Amino acid sequence: MYHKYFKRVLDIIISLGAIIILSPVIIIVSALVRLKLGNPVIFKQKRPGKDCKIFTMYKFRTMTDEKDGNGELLPDDIRLTKFGKWLRSTSLDELPELWNVLKGDMSLVGPRPQLVRDMVFFDTNQIKRQEVLPGLTGLAQVSGRNSISWEQKLNYDLDYIKKITFVGDFKIILSTISKVFFRENIHADGMQTAEDFGDYLIRTQKIDKKTYDVKISLSKKLLSK
Incomplete structure (x- = not known):
């Protein structure tokens, strides 16, 4: 009853109220991002949502656009500034996601929206996490966030969708x-940014390079639609 009828109503009420109450903070953070990192202030990225439908998720920008001699973006850990690390550690970078909740792309609570290039590596059980709206926060985030393994994270997501209640x-x-x-469990051990699921699977030899390349190619096709 809660999941079917009331969860969305609460999402609208709380996200709208949060946007109004936190508007001074949002304005200040926007100004700081513009001053320290330049435009665009808002970082937009395609993420898979309910039923694998891809939507645009909004966050405050935390990285520079620095490129190498070939015009390719430098690795994330190099482009992630000290200011960007602070934004992430305080989760202030995620405030724009309240708009996603208000729009209906996301819910306040649910499995966190992973990257499209992560989703293509989910097995037939893990993909069930896409049966509900992704969340601004979720059971995996309060159970370890980036300090737990991918398998643990996805299992927490599956545990959550089995019984969604107000309490x-x-x-x-x-x-x-x-x-x-x-500011607990912000980064995975030894990493400034979380490791992609496919990279984790190939690093731990759970898939081969051929499978990896096929899945990555599929993710690129999905994003190009």
Whole structure:
């Protein structure tokens, strides 16, 4: 009953209220991003949502556009500035996602929207996480975020969708506030940015290079549509 009828109503009410209440913070962060990183202030990225439908997710920009001699973007850990790291550690970079919640692309609580190049590597069980709206926060985020393995993260997502309740969502939101305040589990061990699922699978020899290349090619086709 909650998931079918009331969850979306609460998403609209809370996200709209948060946008209004946090508007001074949003304006200040926008100005700081513009000053320190330049335009665009908002970073847009295609992510897979409910039923694998791809939508545009909004975040505050945290990286520069630095390129190498061949015109290719430098690795993320090089382009991620000290200011960008601070934005991520405070989760302020995710404030624009409230617009995604208001629009109906996302929910306040649900499996976090992964990259399209991550989704193509999900197996027949893991892909079930796409049966619900992705969330601004989720069970995996309050259970370890980037400090847990990909398998653990996806299992938490699957556990969440098995029983979605108001009490469960409320507990996750409260725990998220605590995690953000204490800046817990922001980065995976030894990494400034989380490792892509496909890169993890090939690094741990769970797939071969041929399978990896085929899946990456599929992700590019999905993004080009």
